[in-house]
Amino acid sequence: MVKETAYYDLLGVSPNCTQDDLKKAYRKLALKYHPDKNPNEGERFKAISQAYEVLTNEEKRRLYDMGGEKAIKEGGMHSSSPMDIFDMFFGMNRSKREHGPKKGRDMTFSLVVSLEELYNGSTRKLKVNRKEICEDCKGSGTKSSNISAETCSNCRGTGMYVRVERIRGHANVIQQIQSVCTDCSGTGEMIPQKDRCKKCTGNKTVKNSKILEVHIDKGMIDGQKICFSGQADQDPSYEPGDIIVVLEQKDHEVFKRVSPINLSINMKINLTEALCGFQKTIKTLDDRTLLISSNRGEVIKNGAIKYIQGEGMPTYKNPFEKGKLIIQFFVDFPESIDLNLIPKLEHLLPPKPIVDLSMSDVEEVAMHTYNVDEDEQSHHNHRNNFEAYEEDSDMHHSPGVQCATH
Incomplete structure (x- = not known):
C-alpha cells in the first residue's frame, strides 16, 4: 500500500509503473521544463528530477512507498543535483557543458590599512600561504612519470564512503551516511608507499608562501575586496580559485570617514574664540595645512557644524573629485570667572531676563554638580539593600501570612 503518490503524480505515472515507464516520463518532462528551455520552471524541473531519482532507486522507492517524502528526508538519503541527474540520463559530460574544469575554493585574507593609505593610495605586500603543485612530480604524486596512481579500492574512486544504518526505533527505516574516504583522503586514488614522490609524499601539492603586491587605489573603502584571479x-584536478584581499580600515585619531567621500573632525574652541572669532589650522591626510577662520561678528555655537568643500576623501576611480570635510565645533567654557569681570561682561553682553520674585510661592534652592557614575552606584547600592531587606523579611514570615508589597 503506497502512503502518498505525489512523486508518481508529478511524473504522470501510476504507483505500479515500471522502470521503463519512469524513464519515458522523465525524458518527456525533463526536456520540456529544463531551465535552458523554460527558465521560469526551475522549481518544477527540480521537483521532477527529485521524484525520478527516488522512484528509480529500489531502496528509496520502497522507503517512499512506506512513509512518503518525510521518510526520505528522515532517512538521510543523499540527493543529486537536478543537472547531474539530467546529464547522467542523457549521457552528457557536465564539466564540458560548463565550458571548463572545476574551480577550486577562493581564499580570503584581511589587510589592515590606515586612512592615509585610502586617501593617498598605497602599495602593500601581503604574504599568503597556499598549496602549490609539486615541482618534482609535476602533480602526479609519484616518483616517476611511468608510475600511475591506482583507484582506491575502499571508495572505488569516488572519494566518498557510504554506509547504511537502521534508525533506532524504526525497524523499517534506514539512513545512508556519507563521509570522506579515510584511505585516500577523498582523492579516489591510492599511490603505494614505495612509489610516492619524496617531496610531496604523494599529495601532489606542497605548502608554500607567496608575496602579493596589493595596490590600494585612492578612495577605496573599508571592506572593499581586491581579487587576485587564480592565485x-x-x-592538478581543478583550476585554482581566487585570492580575495579585504581591506580593513583602522580608526584615525583625528579624522572620521562618515561616507565614501566625506570626512569629519571635532574641533574645540574656547569661549573667546566662539564669541570674538578665531583662526585655526588643520593638517590634512596628505600633509597639507589648511587655515580656517570664522566670519567677523559671527558667534559659533556649541555643536555648530561647518564644512569645507573639496577637502574630503577622493572619489574611487576619480581621485581628483573630493567630498566634504565636515567640522563640528565644541565650545570649551571656563570652569569659573573672575567676579570683577562680571559687571563688564554684563555691560557688553545682551541683558539677562528679569525673574519675578514677588510671587508668594517662590522658594530658593541650591544646585549641585551632578555626577552620573556616583548616582548610578548609589542607585545600585540602594537596590541591593532593598533586596536584602525583602529576603530577610520573607524568612521571618509565619506560614499562611501574606505580607503587603509596594
Missing part, C-alpha cells in the same frame, strides 16, 4: 590553492 589560491593549486591542485
